[in-house]
Amino acid sequence: MNSVLIVDDEEEVRESVARVLARADYEVQTADDGDAGLEAFRKSPADVVITDIIMPEMNGIEFINALRKEYPKVRIIGISGGGDVGHLSYQPNAVSTSAYLAAAEEAGADIVLTKPFEREDLVQAVARMCNP
Amino acid sequence: MAARLGSLKSRLIVTVIGVHAILLPILFFVVSDLLVQSHRDAFIDQVRLYSRFLVDSLESKSMLVDQAEEMLDEVMLNGIGLYAELTINGGTFRSSLSVPDDSLQFREDFMFGDHNDGIYFLSIPVVMNAGTGILKLGFDEQPIINQIALVRNQLLVMLTVYLLVVLLLTLVFSSVIARPIRQLRRASQIITSGKHDEKLSVTSSISEFNLFSRDLEHMRSELVGVNEQLASEIALREQAESEREQMRAGMVRAQKIETLGTFSGGIAHEFNNVLTPMILYLDLAIEDAADDKQMAEDLSRVLKLARRGKSLVSRILTFSHQNSSMDVRRVNVAVVAQTAIDLLRAIVPSTISLEFKPPTGDRLEVFGDPEELDQVVVNLCNNAVLAIEKPQGKVVVEVEAVQQTGLGGGGRDNLPPGSYVRIKVSDDGVGMSDEQIERIFEPFYTTREVGKGTGLGLSVVYGIVLAHGGQINVRSKVGEGTVFEVYLLALNDWTVKKQVMNE
Numbered sequence: 001m002n003s004v005l006i007v008d009d010e011e012e013v014r015e016s017v018a019r020v021l022a023r024a025d026y027e028v029q030t031a032d033d034g035d036a037g038l039e040a041f042r043k044s045p046a047d048v049v050i051t052d053i054i055m056p057e058m059n060g061i062e063f064i065n066a067l068r069k070e071y072p073k074v075r076i077i078g079i080s081g082g083g084d085v086g087h088l089s090y091q092p093n094a095v096s097t098s099a100y101l102a103a104a105e106e107a108g109a110d111i112v113l114t115k116p117f118e119r120e121d122l123v124q125a126v127a128r129m130c131n132p
Numbered sequence: 133m134a135a136r137l138g139s140l141k142s143r144l145i146v147t148v149i150g151v152h153a154i155l156l157p158i159l160f161f162v163v164s165d166l167l168v169q170s171h172r173d174a175f176i177d178q179v180r181l182y183s184r185f186l187v188d189s190l191e192s193k194s195m196l197v198d199q200a201e202e203m204l205d206e207v208m209l210n211g212i213g214l215y216a217e218l219t220i221n222g223g224t225f226r227s228s229l230s231v232p233d234d235s236l237q238f239r240e241d242f243m244f245g246d247h248n249d250g251i252y253f254l255s256i257p258v259v260m261n262a263g264t265g266i267l268k269l270g271f272d273e274q275p276i277i278n279q280i281a282l283v284r285n286q287l288l289v290m291l292t293v294y295l296l297v298v299l300l301l302t303l304v305f306s307s308v309i310a311r312p313i314r315q316l317r318r319a320s321q322i323i324t325s326g327k328h329d330e331k332l333s334v335t336s337s338i339s340e341f342n343l344f345s346r347d348l349e350h351m352r353s354e355l356v357g358v359n360e361q362l363a364s365e366i367a368l369r370e371q372a373e374s375e376r377e378q379m380r381a382g383m384v385r386a387q388k389i390e391t392l393g394t395f396s397g398g399i400a401h402e403f404n405n406v407l408t409p410m411i412l413y414l415d416l417a418i419e420d421a422a423d424d425k426q427m428a429e430d431l432s433r434v435l436k437l438a439r440r441g442k443s444l445v446s447r448i449l450t451f452s453h454q455n456s457s458m459d460v461r462r463v464n465v466a467v468v469a470q471t472a473i474d475l476l477r478a479i480v481p482s483t484i485s486l487e488f489k490p491p492t493g494d495r496l497e498v499f500g501d502p503e504e505l506d507q508v509v510v511n512l513c514n515n516a517v518l519a520i521e522k523p524q525g526k527v528v529v530e531v532e533a534v535q536q537t538g539l540g541g542g543g544r545d546n547l548p549p550g551s552y553v554r555i556k557v558s559d560d561g562v563g564m565s566d567e568q569i570e571r572i573f574e575p576f577y578t579t580r581e582v583g584k585g586t587g588l589g590l591s592v593v594y595g596i597v598l599a600h601g602g603q604i605n606v607r608s609k610v611g612e613g614t615v616f617e618v619y620l621l622a623l624n625d626w627t628v629k630k631q632v633m634n635e
Contacts, residue, residue: 016409019416116408116442119415 002130003027005046007037007063008079013115017050017122024123034063041067041074048129050077051109064109075129078109079117140313141306148302149295156291164284171283172244175276176252179212183256183269190218190258190267200260201225207269214251214272218258220265238268250274312336316345328356403445410438462623463502465553466491466531472509473529480517484525493533496553497623500600505620508596511589512557512616519561519614530556533622551622552602558615564608572606593618 004026008014014030021028029046031037037051049067053060064076111125186207190200200218204227207213215238216227239247240255247253251270258267315334322330332352334345414435421427473488480486498505509529516527534554564572564579571577575591597604601621608614 010405010409012409013405016412016416020412023416023419115404116411116438119412122412 001025001027002048002126003029003044003046004126005037005041005049006030006051007032007034007049007060008052009033010052013052020119020122021126024126026126034060034066037063038066038070041071045071045074048075048077048126050079050126053078053080053109053112076109076111077125077129078112080112080114140310141303144302144306145299148298152295152298156295160287160291164287167283167287168280171276171280175271175273176244179252179254179269179271182210183254183267186269187256187258187267190260196262201227212272212275213269215253215268215270217268218265219268220258220260221263238270244276245273250277308336309338312338312341312345316341316348319345320348323352323355328352328359403441407438407442407445411435411442414438461499461502462497463500463505464497465505465555465620466496468502468505469509469529469531469555472506473513476510476513480513480527483523484517484520484527486513486517487526487528489528489530491531491533495533495551495622496531498553498600498602498620499623500620501596504596504599508593508618509555509557511593512555512618515589515616516557516559516561516614519559519563521562525560527557527559530554530558532556534619552619553622555618555620556615558613560613563610563612563614564606565610569606569608573604 004021006014006017006021006028007030008017009032011032014032018028018030027046029040029044031040034051037049041049051060051063060078064078067074067076110129113121113125186203189203200220204216204218204225207216208227217238218225238253238255239249241247241251241253244252250273252273253268253270255266255268258265312334319332319334323332332345332349334341334348336342336345414431418428418431418435421431470488473486477486513527513529517525520527532554534552535550568579573590573594575588577591594604597618597620603619605617605619606614607617
């Protein structure tokens with residue numbers, strides 16, 4: 001059975017994603033921020049990690065970087081709230097969210113999903129990650 | 133003015149007269165004295181000489197007393213002799229031509245005019261053959277007196293004429309001085325009255341006035357120069373002030389929108405975190421309600437509504453310039469604009485001409501989303517077209533590569549120096565007041581009637597421009613039209629440009 005680690009600072013996001021994936025027969029773990037996520041992964045590595053991109057404390061990209069460094073082969077799905085990258089759009093010539101997402105991809109997220117996503121999109125993305 | 137120069141004139145005249153009043157009498161008396169004296173001396177010399185000659189003649193050896201009488205007559209006949217008498221050996225011979233005795237009293241004179249008798253008497257001892265005697269002679273003083281009087285009169289006349297000439301010259305001189313002074317005064321009055329334009333020049337034969345006039349002209353032109361300098365300084369300062377004002381206005385505007393944007397961005401973010409679980413849970417719940425058709429149906433309606441909420445959020449995000457679905461690549465702004473305008477021409481009413489000015493410069497590429505930039509052009513053109521309420525109008529779109537040195541505008545900061553691509557949309561429509569310009573990018577702000585526009589068009593444009601790291605400027609005057617200028621940071625990559633050109 002494939003396992004998934006969900007990292008997001010919003011409780012209901014974690015819970016709803018977990019339930020959807022549980023019903024799709026995945027083993028699910030959750031963590032509420034990057035540090036907790038790293039710890040959880042170290043304790044019990046998952047096949048796929050789903051992480052929010054902007055979070056307080058250690059933000060999503062930092063988390064992805066750290067995770068990749070330790071576990072180069074891990075599969076990562078980044079989820080973005082759209083309103084997440086607020087301040088970045090004020091940088092001159094920062095092509096804002098797009099660049100941010102590009103950066104997320106560069107950092108090592110294999111797929112990026114924008115919130116709110118459909119159940120089907122979520123499940124398909126995870127499936128794709130497990131069977132590349 | 134005349135009184136003051138009159139004082140110059142009268143002062144000169146009074147001075148001249150005063151001086152002469154003292155000098156001339158002195159001169160007159162001194163000179164006339166000298167003349168009188170010399171006349172008298174000359175007379176006496178002449179008289180004595182003659183007398184001496186007479187005596188010598190009388191004393192000559194051959195002279196007889198009888199002959200002496202003849203001699204005496206000759207004295208009288210000479211003209212100036214009035215009295216001749218010889219007393220010798222007890223006898224007196226008097227010329228028969230002498231003036232009768234009674235009126236003549238011999239009184240010896242030592243000086244001309246002595247005894248006031250008009251006759252100059254003198255007596256000389258004579259030594260003749262016949263014996264020793266005394267010769268008494270009297271000479272007419274009158275001619276000399278007349279001569280003296282004449283000379284005195286002449287002198288007086290000369291001095292009077294001289295005085296008059298001097299007075300005349302004084303008058304002339306005072307005019308010569310007064311004229312340039314009057315001119316200079318008039319000139320300085322003109323300057324005082326504020327007319328600084330006329331060049332000032334007073335010419336006179338007197339060098340001091342010319343120099344003074346030149347100095348005055350110098351002062352005037354310096355005054356003009358200073359005035360001009362002040363005027364241009366004031367103009368510069370006013371311009372700087374108005375630029376600062378514009379910048380401030382731009383920053384205020386940006387601040388407002390940013391707040392609004394952040395606000396809605398923040399809420400949108402939260403909303404997404406609400407909608408995500410909502411949609412997932414509803415999906416799960418519908419699955420769970422497989423047996424309960426009613427519940428399944430109710431829930432799927434709710435799910436539909438949740439999805440509507442999703443699209444609402446994305447629209448809010450669009451105008452709060454936090455749209456995450458930008459597709460970024462190299463975009464040629466001129467091409468985007470051209471395409472947009474070609475399509476717009478089809479829908480724009482024929483009474484309004486939509487003109488696309490050929491782009492100048494070659495660095496017309498930016499890093500951005502072509503669809504969003506197309507939206508910018510479309511929205512700006514739409515706004516421009518709607519602003520034209522008269523029967524005929526013109527909307528002009530220009531795309532240009534520009535160098536920016538730093539300007540205020542709609543962004544939060546100054547446009548940093550660099551190369552930009554500028555999209556300029558101008559219309560000759562109704563224009564906007566300053567208050568309208570202030571709020572034009574606000575979401576839902578519209579100056580049109582209900583039904584004619586949502587008021588989101590320009591706020592969308594604003595969001596897209598900022599998301600592209602650019603700035604947007606607006607200038608407008610009520611009744612004259614509006615100009616929007618969008619500045620996008622240019623893609624300064626020559627190799628990239630070459631690649632694009634080869635594609």
